Amino acid sequence: MxxxxxxxxxxxxxxxxxxxxxxxxxxxxxxxxxxxxxxxxxxxxxxxxxxxxxxxxxxxxxxxxxxxxxxxxxxxxxxxxxxxxxxxxxxxxxxxxxxxxxxxxxxxxxxxxxxxxxxxxxxxxxxxxxxxxxxxxxxxxxxxxxxxxxxxxxxxxxxxxxxxxxxxxxxxxxxxxxxxxxxxxxxxxxxxxxxxxxxxxxxxxxxxSKYYTDFLAQSAGCFSDYQNAEYRVKNKESFALDYKFSCVEKNTNKIHMVEMKTLGDMWGTGLFKSxxxxxxxxxxxxxxxxxxxxxxxxxxxxxxxxxxxxxxxxxxxxxxxxxxxxxxxxxxxxxxxxxxxxxxxxSFNHRHNGLKVRVELASSNEKLFPPKRNKFLIDQGFLLNQIQVLRAKTRGNSLSFWKATQNVSLFNKRMKSSLVKLKIYTLINRYLTKYSTKKGVKK
Incomplete structure (x- = not known):
């Protein structure tokens, strides 16, 4: 390499x-x-x-x-x-x-x-x-x-x-x-x-990706050039995850804002991620x-x-x-x-527990990947592996779909199928985890 x-x-x-x-x-x-x-x-x-x-x-x-x-x-x-x-x-x-x-x-x-x-x-x-x-x-x-x-x-x-x-x-x-x-x-x-x-x-x-900020700006209602992007406008009367994105439209100096919790999980889904x-x-x-x-x-x-x-x-x-x-x-x-x-x-669950299946996925697709520490190459069950596969697909789709559309409405429509499937698998896994914990059974 x-x-x-x-x-x-x-x-x-x-x-x-x-x-x-x-x-x-x-x-x-x-x-x-x-x-x-x-x-x-x-x-x-x-x-x-x-x-x-x-x-x-x-x-x-x-x-x-x-x-x-x-x-x-x-x-x-x-x-x-x-x-x-x-x-x-x-x-x-x-x-x-x-x-x-x-x-x-x-x-x-x-x-x-x-x-x-x-x-x-x-x-x-x-x-x-x-x-x-x-x-x-x-x-x-x-x-x-x-x-x-x-x-x-x-x-x-x-x-x-x-x-x-x-x-x-x-x-x-x-x-x-x-x-x-x-x-x-x-x-x-x-x-x-x-x-x-x-x-x-x-x-x-x-x-x-830099497209992530464009996505947030359009989600906030700004469809022209913008500046002064703020990714965490705090609400001190609420809780840590309750924050907004804001930007300033260059032509009008209008401030556009959107509540991040209305946009879904920007991190667990891998949207716009490298x-x-x-x-x-x-x-x-x-x-x-x-x-x-x-x-x-x-x-x-x-x-x-x-x-x-x-x-x-x-x-x-x-x-x-x-x-x-x-x-x-x-x-x-x-x-x-x-x-x-x-x-x-x-992050530990994704980066450590899911690392082995991503390495195997890259290998099967004849993609190069860096050598990783063996202690983090962990075997998981089928459902967790499927979640990793879906995350990888969702991540890739987010970049290709944004390049193709450059429009938040069209992008959301094209991403819907990937996100819904990933959400269903994730919810099933959470339910089974809670059930196993309640029954004292390891999955």
Whole structure:
């Protein structure tokens, strides 16, 4: 497998690490037909070197191996699903909760990293002229401007193009595959360990195509150019899952909004998701210094303002969190491993329990896939396997149908059959699970 085959098999997530490894500087990132950022190669692009830092490459070090190299000596605990960690928490940051997607912990950590001179710059996703992209950021006075989740494809190309000429140290945030790419760069270029001393991992339910935002905008009633997309407009009087999408129509400055719960399950169905995400077995960004995600467990999911799951994976990360507790900037409870696992149970069920059948499905269709950790290649029953097959079909249909229609009404009509079938199988599985649990019988 080379970079070209990674792209052709829809295994690229657009991290952009490979671009910096093209010795002839011919490769660049472009939008593909499915609405994802991928490398466009030149005639003489050095693919053998580029593949070395690809998180989905064959014969690549896996998360267990990289975790042992980067975190084992910097932390205290280990769990086969959570990876290496120091402590586990759930809660929020007082100052940034209302302006953040969940509990505001990421914004708090970024602020402390700058204030305490642990780093001189952040490399994080920010809005610029109505678009979202990774940018260097050094002024914590504007920190609240970057505290929202953005479900748009971005790339880290600029980080690796400029890191060697950037004065000072840089902290980076990213989803699991992006974090793995950073660790691979640090593995091959040890000097980057000092240059990038802190990585914030964002627990991810799957990368979405840029078409996802177009779908949401049209669902909100906006059928012309828009800007300022907000993916989680909170309802502080309600619960965590009760939020809206909003955008601003460019021509009229009219704000369009839609309640996300009226659109169905955007995550369990895999709508607009990257194919590569179905071959990611890192649920909780195992290679970051600190991992942050939504606390989808009782009682934390009952608050419309949101709460975060916090996994500290280095002593430095835990020191930052404990300082926030002492100074009363953070409101956090310590959690057991079982509660953290429960908070992301849906993702563990899909990415771990369903991984083997997706690998087998790809193999039967003569599609390439990256090698995965054997401990997550689990046998399931027929019904659960069928759900995985239907999810894969639904995911693929969502991208092809949107490209064909570019219209939310036509898209919904064409997707109805796939979604209804998937919903029926899912409901049957839930019923059988409840029945088996009630009777004390394992399925």
């Amino acid at each position: 080379n970079i070209e085959s990674v792209i052709k098999n829809n295994l690229c997530t657009g991290c952009g690490a490979c671009i910096s490894e093209d010795e002839n500087k011919q490769a660049k990132m472009i939008w593909d037909e499915n609405g994802f950022l991928v490398p466009q190669l030149g005639v003489n692009s050095t693919q053998e070197k580029m593949i070395s830092v690809c998180p989905f490459a064959p014969e690549q070090k896996n998360e267990d191996e990289l975790g042992e190299l980067f975190l084992k000596d910097r932390t205290e605990n280990y769990n086969s699903k959570l990876g290496y960690y120091t402590n586990l928490y759930a809660g929020y940051a007082k100052q940034f909760r209302e302006t953040s997607s969940s509990g505001g912990i990421a914004t708090y950590v970024f602020k402390r990293l700058l204030e305490e001179k642990i780093v001189d710059h952040l490399f994080i996703v920010k809005e610029k002229n109505g678009e979202y992209s990774y940018q260097f950021f050094s002024n914590f006075q504007d920190i609240t401007k970057i505290s929202k989740t953005r479900y748009v494809p971005v790339t880290m190309v600029e980080l690796f193009e400029k890191i060697s000429t950037t004065d000072g140290k840089v902290a980076v945030s990213g989803v699991a595959c992006f974090v793995k790419a950073i660790r691979l760069k640090q593995y091959y270029y040890p000097e980057l360990k000092e240059k990038i001393p802190f990585v914030v991992g964002i627990i991810c339910g799957g990368l979405k 194919n590569a995400c179905d071959f990611c077995d890192d649920v909780v960004t195992e290679l970051a210094d600190i991992s942050l995600g939504d606390a989808w467990i009782d009682p934390y999911d009952k608050s419309g303002l949101g709460n975060s799951i916090v996994i500290t994976r280095s002593l430095l990360a835990d020191k930052i969190i404990k300082s926030g507790l002492v100074e009363c900037d953070l409101v956090l409870d310590e959690l057991l491993e079982s509660k953290v696992l429960q908070s992301q149970q849906g």
